[in-house]
Amino acid sequence: MNRRAFPVRLPPGGIITLVYIAFIALPLIALFVRAVSSYSLWDSLTSDITLTALRLSLVTSLISMIVVVGAGVPIARYLSRRTGPLSRVIDVLIDVPLVLPPVVAGLAMLMAFGRMGILGDALDAAGIRLPFTTAAVILAQIFVSAPFFIRAAKLGFQAVPRELEEISQTLGISPWRTFWRVTLPLAWPSIVGGLALSWARAISEFGATIMFAGNLTGRTQTMPLAILSAMESNVGAALALAVILVAASVIVLFVLALAATRAAVPAGRLE
Template sequence: MRNLFRASDYWGPVGAASTVIYTLFIGLPILALLIKAAGQESFIGSLTGEPVLQALRLSLITSSISILIVIGVGTPFARILARGNSLPLRVVDHLVELPIVLPPVVSGVAMLLAFGRQGILGPALSGLGISLPFTAAAVIFAQVFVAAPFYIRAAKLGFQSVAREYEDISQTLGVSPWATFRRLTLPLAGPSLLTGIALAWARAISEFGATIMFAGNLTGKTQTMPLAIMSALETSLDTAVALSVLLLVLALLVLIALGLITRRRGTASL
């Protein structure tokens, strides 16, 4: 809040007006969802059906696995990107962010063309007895594809914010590179990494376009929450709204939890 008022002082009425307008613009549709949900008698009933529970379970499992993959592969990669400055690395740096601007459906088509049964790797995969489309693995592929850039970008900025001198000094004092990373770099870059995790997880759990293209839509197998909402929308707006509110609450809880950790971490390390 303090920041908000400071900004208002600086910008005057323009700042205040834009703050109010934007807050309404974001708040009103979400409020409308909540009002619609609150007016339903069958709200709880809509949420206890087996397909809903299956979709919720699938969304939680796939997005958790996706985020672990993103962290596992993305962290070392972001560290290289943060320190490296060669031409190929700079090209890769831009390539990494491409999925952010691609329409998700295009990402889905691209994944089919690469990893689908008729895709570039299709024959090799089927030689191994693997067929990705229409599986939960395809859901995870789609989520990692669209979500990873958000984490890698945040992590790269986090690592760049740690002055190289600190790491150099730490190592001249005889601390091993791994211990330096674990005890110096990681805590300093921590808030950025957590922000990246929050963004990437949010993107993964809301993934729709690439999933329906690459993984299809089958209850209990590949139907995540966003796909269940879309399918419910075909028959009943009430069920779709109930599911949307459930997803909204879930997302808020995770983002708030991550926000709290970031704040505590952030103040502790500074």
């Protein structure tokens, strides 16, 4: 509001925002500058290891998100209607993976699903061996990323006025159809926002993966693991991988942000 006044004044919040943006942007800009000035950037970008890791990261995180959304929407919807003490306990339990250091999450998954784990013998009898497989990568991603989605989706569902759903049903519209035409569109921005956070966590997942799934090119070596592995031999290659991961992530986050705003429009039309 004081934009045109002299001297230029920013509210305190604006100044802190600028400092914060600089704090976040500077390392990222430095990463790009160093990567671009590295003579091996192009070779690294197109190397087999990079492309294999990128493909594995995208495929595993996509599968994880299908599972997270498929299970997360009903869970979030269910929890959004509950208020008793038990549901509060469940809320906390669902958030537990958020506070676990990822390595601990990986260790815990080994204790449960590993060869020596609680379910190890049962899984083995069924012919299922999880550690060191791509399936383990996906399970690790789901474990650490699902809470972000469930939290956001639950808040989204809670924000939907109950009356709207009730009106819809008194008009003879089935609960299922009401969910699709009323509840889901209204909660959509929260759901997509939660999906973005959850996906970001899944694609950057590292600690639980290296613990539970190991590190093998083409099978379990996702981008973060490839970056760490490249660090052992060639910082230039690690930088190139990092730049690709950041670029891919920013693109996906923008697409999701766009999806969140677009979808808010038809929701308004329903009223």
